[in-house]
Amino acid sequence: MPMWIKMKAIGKKFSWEKVLFWFVFITLVGSTVFSLVNVILAPSGAVTAVAHEKLRSDYVLMLIQCIMGIVIMFLPSMIERKLKIYVPGFMHILFVIFLYAAIYLGEVRSFYYKVPHWDTVLHTFSGAMIGALGFSIVKLLNDSEKVKINLSPVFVAVFAFSFALAIGALWEIYEFSFDKLLGLNMQKSAFEDGTPMAGRMALADTMKDLIVDALGALATSVLGYISIKYKKGWLENFEVRRLFNKM
Known part of the structure; x- marks a missing residue:
């Protein structure tokens, strides 16, 4: 086999998705590892002696987020194997980038x-992504041989919007619960030095998250409605699909 054909074959096997x-x-x-070491070494007081020094609770939060991120990273491949569902490469790349931005850049950095x-x-980005996932769920039902339904574009858009809002609300419940149980700051209801926000300032952060979740989901829902109604195919790169057409 000529060398240029071998190089071309190797190039095809190279995947930016896997590298990322x-x-x-x-x-x-x-x-x-960094978080675990600092959970042991970091001070546990409410206010540290050194300005901007992180508390032990900050590293506990960092550790939990990193472990969860590692587990969640393997969810798409697990879903593909167990449920015979194909997750598009573009959707997977956005998912991994989101985890990097939320966990490593957001918490660690x-x-x-x-x-x-x-x-x-x-939150806006996640609302849009989950809205796109909502469209995929409905499309899987529409394509099923066992579930004979044909849903209107309006219903699909409303479902996608509602699905994204529901996930956003569950996420806030999860953050609130861990903050209460472990004394963390997932909801960012305290400043970086550990000083808690007061009154409406603390409430405003949670409400802002829910509002931008809704805006992101709304944008996806509108685009999805137009795409389905007029057969534009705008969400095809985000659609998870069954590997086999039988359920």
Whole structure:
């Protein structure tokens, strides 16, 4: 076989999706080790002696987020194997980038505190992605041989929007529960030095997250409605599909 054909074959096997996956995976594993060491060494007081020094609870949160991120990274491949569902490469790449931005940049590198509106951008992005996932779920039902339904574009758009809002609300419940149980700051209801926000300021952060979740989901729902109604195919790169057409 000529060398140029061999090189072309190797090039086809090269996958940016896999490179990105393992880069983020190694980053999160390293951050997990870093967090674990600092859980042991970091001060546990409400206010540290050194300005901007992280507390033990900050590293506990970092550790939990990194471990969860590592587990969640393997969810798409597990779903593909167990349920025979294909997750598009583009959707998988966005998913991994989101985990990197939320966990490593957000928690480990403190972008939530250092970069204005970092949390808002991520919530808007996640609302849009989950809305796209909602469209995929309905499409899987429509394509099923056992479930004979033909849903209107309006219903599909409303379902996708509602699905994204429901996931956003469950996420806030999860953050609130862990904050209460472990004394963390997932909801960012305290400043970086541990000083708690007061009154409407603390409430405003949670409500802002839910509102931008809704805006992201609404944008996807509108685009999805137009795509289905007029057969534009705008969401095809986000659609998870069954590998086999039988359920």
